[in-house]
Amino acid sequence: MKDLLFMNEAFKEACKAYLKGEVPIGAIIVRNDEIISRAHNLRETLKDPTAHAEIIAIKRASEVIGGWRLIECTMYVTIEPCPMCAGAILQSRIENLVIGSKDEKGGACGSKVDLMKHNLFNHNVNVKYGILENKSSSIMKRFFRNIRRR
């Protein structure tokens, strides 16, 4: 139930991205059942290839915590992170990662590669899949369908 509620907050972020013409992906970071950071993809708006939802959310959470280690934090993200974002999650020591929908073409948490494989790197993340999967993938499909039509 908690996962659904928090993933829905990440989904709200994805909707914000959609309305800005950005690939609709959203992420939030939770600590002690409290949302400490929320973000959506802003690559086009900021003209920054690193401005994915997860990276922005991690930067904001670090500011809130006042350090780079996001210990006891959980990230909810609507789509499986790419290698950059999966790597950032490892770097930030996030404890739990809850993913909406898989990204078969570019996902780095099991789909295309698995950077979250146990003991591959010096930090392990608990990964859970499939929370609000349909909602998260539907908005992506709609976004890319609209682009192809144009």
Next chain:
Amino acid sequence: MKDLLFMNEAFKEACKAYLKGEVPIGAIIVRNDEIISRAHNLRETLKDPTAHAEIIAIKRASEVIGGWRLIECTMYVTIEPCPMCAGAILQSRIENLVIGSKDEKGGACGSKVDLMKHNLFNHNVNVKYGILENKSSSIMKRFFRNIRRR
């Protein structure tokens, strides 16, 4: 010869990180034989897990270029990028990557994993290794030796 000159500029950035007590890694980005961006690791200073030399250099280069695609750009980095940074290099469409020394424990360009494997993702990067390898690895070893002594 050009590679040595540019890698030496990346090494100068690594030295700046060393003097700040940061893991000594430096990166520069070159376009048309001109350095458009330079950066060193600032994770501790900025309290930001994403503040690796490569990420900062990519953000700065995007600002210079005025867009997120770093087409026709070459990155010189003293140590093999981690998954986050290798992923950011793929995201930014950097064309060439020149690496000083390998990182057997955490490198994502062939050592621990190979995110740069041809046709794995939707962008291919030409990767070259071993330019100023000894200098780049020596400053890392000295840094970690000093930490262990303390």
